[in-house]
Amino acid sequence: MTFKDTAKNIVDVGDGAAIPTKSDRGLFTAWRIAFVGAIAALAFLAWHKPDPYFNIIKFVPDGIVVTFKVTVGAILLALVIGLVTGLGRISSNRLFNGAASLYVEVIRGIPLLVQIFYIYYALGRFVKIPDLLSAIIAMAVCYGAYMGEVIRAGIQSIPKGQMEAALSLGMTRGQAMLHVILPQAFKVVLPPVGNEFIALLKDSSLVSILAVADLLRRGREFASESFTYFETYTVIALIYLIITLFFSKLIGIMEERINADS
Amino acid sequence: MKMMKTFIALLTVTVLMAGSAFAAGKKIVVATDATWPPMEMVDKDKKIVGFDIDFMNEVAKAAGFTVEFKNTAWDGIFAGVEAGQYDAIISSVTITEERQKKYDFSMPYIDAGQILIVPKAEKGAKLADLKGKKIGAQIGTTGAMEIKKVKDVELKTYDEVGLAFEDMAAGRIGGVVCDEPTAIIYALQKGEYRDKFKIVGKPFTKEAYGIVVKKGNKELVDLLNKGIKAVKAKKADAAIKKKWLK
Secondary structure, eight states, X not given: OOOOGGGGGSOOOOSSOOOOOTTOXXXXXXXXXXXXXXXXXXXXXXXXXXXXXXXHHXXXXXXHHHHHHHHHHHHHHHHHHHHHHHHHHHOSOXXXXXXXXXXXXXXXXXXXXXXXXXXXXXXXXXXXOOHHHHHHHHHHHHHHHHHHHHHHHHHHTSOHHHHHHHHHTTOOHHHHIIIIIHHHXXXXXXXXXXXXXXXXXXXXXXXXXXXXXXXXXXXXXXXXXXXOHHHHHHHHHHHHHHHHHHHHHHHHHHHHHHHHHO | OHHHHHHHHHHHHHHHHXXXXXXXXXXXXXXXXXXXXXXXXXXXXXXXXXXXXXXHHHHHHHHTOEEEEEEOOSTTHHHHHHTTSSSEEOSSOBOOHHHHHHEEEOOOOEEEOEEEEEETTOOXXXXXXXXXXXXXXXXXXXXXXXXXXXXXXXXXXXXXXXHHHHHHHTTSOSEEEEEHHHHHXXXXXXXXXXXXXXXXXXXXXXXXXXXXXXXXXXXXXXXXXXXXXXXXXXXXXXXXXXXXXX
């Protein structure tokens, strides 16, 4: 499989979020409308009907913190797992390659929700790990497989000549990978990793099933005692929307900078 | 045009008939969260069974209607009755003031209370002794509300009470609060938990369960109360109690 510059033009739809760039006017405008609209809607609801809307907004901030903790912790751990897996997938060592491929196949074949349940309660059987860390590990193991594929594609997108040139300069394969290939691949994988980050941020709501007090869990707790289901989930949805739109914009800017550099 | 009129007329008749079928007391759809043994649970044959199920069937027999049970997750079970997805809820629902503001209840049909379950090594004898610990309960239950009232104890809410017990077995939380009959099942009867957990003290709340219906559905409340009174009058509930609650 070869990755050339034209690969960008192949259908490129991630599960994260639509990344708005200036070149796509329609999406750019849609982003503005959605972002400003969501904030305005939230502010209006809180001002117009403080009970229950403002009460909900007051109730959930620590849940947002937990959502971020899970997302950031899981993405960092997933990057490490993904790097090892990605290198394994292109390794000529059959054992390393086989193990990495098996991991990717198994993980991709099981629904995320099932994996989270399984890893969380399986971990609990053997080791004493606090709940938040268990949730982070569960998410990272799931996303590590996807991240591995992103990193593999990134490494393979670097022309073969780079490796050959490095080897002819007297570098070992390891040195060439570390000093020549990975720094270049890093630039290539940044946008898809950003996309995975947003996908993970959204999927982190699944850890609420593990009684981790994230944004969704806090919302559910509020709703189940005040019976304001419609109002609560309206607020929760708007908050998620604002957060993901914010990050998709950030990633869009990052992507433009990288493109401008090269 | 004519056809359209006929169609609308037919539709209206159908809707009216559907409405009157309920008024005639033919079939009532009742939601229950079958994760709360021995009150309501799913047995080996995937059938919903338990005290509440048997009791509801007795009430139906006495009041002259049939029941269709619908297994529904607790989190959101109240929203369903409000949205009209089912007519009533029988699911160990404690009658509380807050709930009465939003929903109507039948008369109480059984008394209950919250109780604390802890790991065997725990020395504390009540919730207030478990300072700094995380205590689990099912989301939106009276147990969860009781934990919230206690200072310096952190509430952790689960979708099902069984998940809370599993987390306690894994050492992630220091206690669980739930209704006494359910506590007995998990702490004293379930094989692997029996050696790990113990129940401390007596139930520390006085509660009564009622059947929930949508606010303003007086017709159904009257029907249910008529059934409950009849069941209690002929002491049919005693046999059900003996069967499920030891």
